[in-house]
Amino acid sequence: MTEHHHQPTRGEPRVAIVTCAELSDLDPDDRLLLAPLTGRGVPVTVAVWDDPAVDWAAYDLVVIRSPWDYALRRDEFVAWADTVPRLVNPADVVRWNTDKRYLGELSAAGVPTVPTGWVLPGESWEPPAPHGEYVVKPAVSAGSQDTGRYDLADPGHRELAAAHVRRLSLAGRVAMVQPYLTAVDTAGETALLYLAGPDGLRFSHAIRKGPMLTGPDVGVDGLYKAEDISARTATPDQLAVAERTLAAVPVGSERLLYARVDLIPGPDGSPVLVELELTEPSLFLGYADGAPDRLADAILTHLHHPH
Incomplete structure (x- = not known):
């Protein structure tokens, strides 16, 4: 665990930011959140999800960010989430969203989704x-x-x-x-980021991800592949599909701290969902002015108005 500043005094809310051992001081993008939280009087602890020494019940809010080593231990990760009293996003969301078969449910609910x-x-x-x-x-x-x-x-x-x-x-x-949706080679993938506000999720910003898949799987070193990221302005069509996606979340989008909706143009050019990330997505805070502050405010909203 890494304490990022003084021990809290009585009455201060305590927040834990969840990561994995390989990113014990957080992903660089997530570190952008620390100063805004500190500036809002919220002491922050960075904690590794599978560290048995962490007392998760001691925190007013536990925020999942970069536990990216869970993929081969998903059952263990979901079981851990069930033990954390004040987790965001919540444990039932983690259970639903960490298995991509949720795409079938969203497609059945009418969300335009890549055929799978x-x-x-x-x-x-x-x-x-x-x-x-x-x-x-x-x-x-x-x-x-x-x-x-x-x-x-x-x-x-x-x-x-x-x-x-x-x-x-x-x-x-x-x-x-x-x-493979070939439009990704030219248009790229659009990720739309939503953060909690007093009245539910609000659109925050969007980014463009360049194409990543060049051929057969030959393995990857580390937890993730390097990405080509740039800021992007979301179109009305993309926003409409994202809103439709979030409205179809069976575990209730009003309980979410954050959501990331990943879209690619389909064969006819209209956006289709390739992934809805509600567990541990990169939020690309460094690509939009004010995004770290908006996430800090979203955390304060969940602290003061638990869902």
Whole structure:
């Protein structure tokens, strides 16, 4: 644990920021939050989620930020979340959102979503008809780990895609298979960031992520792949899909501290959901003026008006 300034006196709210051992002093983007919280009289402790010495009940609010090593220990992570009294986002949100099969629920609720097939451990899988590019990744993942892009017109790629699914299956992991949305190569991916306000989630800012998947999965060193990020102005169509997505969250978006809605143009150019990140998303605080202050204010809102 890292104490970022003085021990609190009686009456001061205590906030823990949750990370993993590899980022024990937080991701650089998350460190931008510390000064705004300190300036608002909120003592902050940075704590590692699986550190048995942490007394989570001692905090008025526990904020999940960068526990990015949980993907291979998801059951343990969800069980941990269940033990934390004042967690944001809450434990039932963590349970629902850490398995990407939530995309099926959102699609069924009418959210425009990238078509996704699921391969359960032990199921056989043959690549689709040999045309177009597809993405294979695990249903529980973080930081684009174990994710590959395959051109199914290429026999070698077809074999690699099948091997990727088998590798996930043998590890007891659910695989997801999606068509590669080629617009990401030019338009990129748009992430829309929402932060809590007194009346629920409010749009804060948006960023553009450049294309990351260049070919088959060859492994990644570290917790996440480097990203090409820049500020972006969200369009009315993107905002409309994001609002529709958040309205369809079955665990209730009004209880959220933050949300990130990741969109890519579909074949007809209209935005489709590729991921809804409610557990530990990068919030890209450094790409929008005032974003660290808005997150600090969102934390104060949850401190004063627990959901």
